[in-house]
Amino acid sequence: MANTCKPSLEGRPPTAISFWSHANMLATVNEVPxxxxxxxxxxxxxxxxxxxxxxxxxxxxxxxxxxxxxxTFFEKQMAQETIRHIAGEGRIQNMVEVTW
Incomplete structure (x- = not known):
C-alpha cells in the first residue's frame, strides 16, 4: 500500500523546488532578530x-x-512550549540544562 500522505513532487521541475527552498530559508533567516x-x-x-x-x-x-x-525537566519543557507558537515547529533547539 502506497503512502498517500506524502506530497507528490512529480511534474515539478527541480529548479523550482530548489528556488522555493532557498527563498524560504532566506525569509526564515531574515526574521530571526x-x-x-x-x-x-x-x-x-x-x-x-x-x-x-x-x-x-x-x-x-x-x-x-x-x-x-x-x-526541573518541567521548566525545561515549559520554556520550549512557551515559545513554540512563536518560533514554530522544528525551529527550536532546546539546550537548557536541568541541574538539581
Missing part, C-alpha cells in the same frame, strides 16, 4: 520559568536556541 525579541519577551513573562534562567539566541538555518539552567 524579530523572533528573538518576541521569544525573550514570552520567556520573561512566563509564570513557569524564573526570569533570567533561560535565554534565547540565534541557531543555525533560521532556528532559535534556548540556553540556560533550570531546576
Amino acid at each position: 524579530q523572533l528573538i525579541d518576541r521569544i525573550a519577551d514570552a520567556l520573561n513573562s512566563s509564570p513557569y520559568i524564573a526570569p533570567g534562567k533561560v535565554r534565547v539566541e540565534p541557531g543555525e538555518n533560521g532556528q532559535v536556541r534556548l540556553q540556560g539552567s533550570v531546576q
Whole structure:
C-alpha cells in the first residue's frame, strides 16, 4: 500500500523546488532578530520559568536556541512550549540544562 500522505513532487521541475527552498530559508533567516525579541519577551513573562534562567539566541538555518539552567525537566519543557507558537515547529533547539 502506497503512502498517500506524502506530497507528490512529480511534474515539478527541480529548479523550482530548489528556488522555493532557498527563498524560504532566506525569509526564515531574515526574521530571526524579530523572533528573538518576541521569544525573550514570552520567556520573561512566563509564570513557569524564573526570569533570567533561560535565554534565547540565534541557531543555525533560521532556528532559535534556548540556553540556560533550570531546576526541573518541567521548566525545561515549559520554556520550549512557551515559545513554540512563536518560533514554530522544528525551529527550536532546546539546550537548557536541568541541574538539581
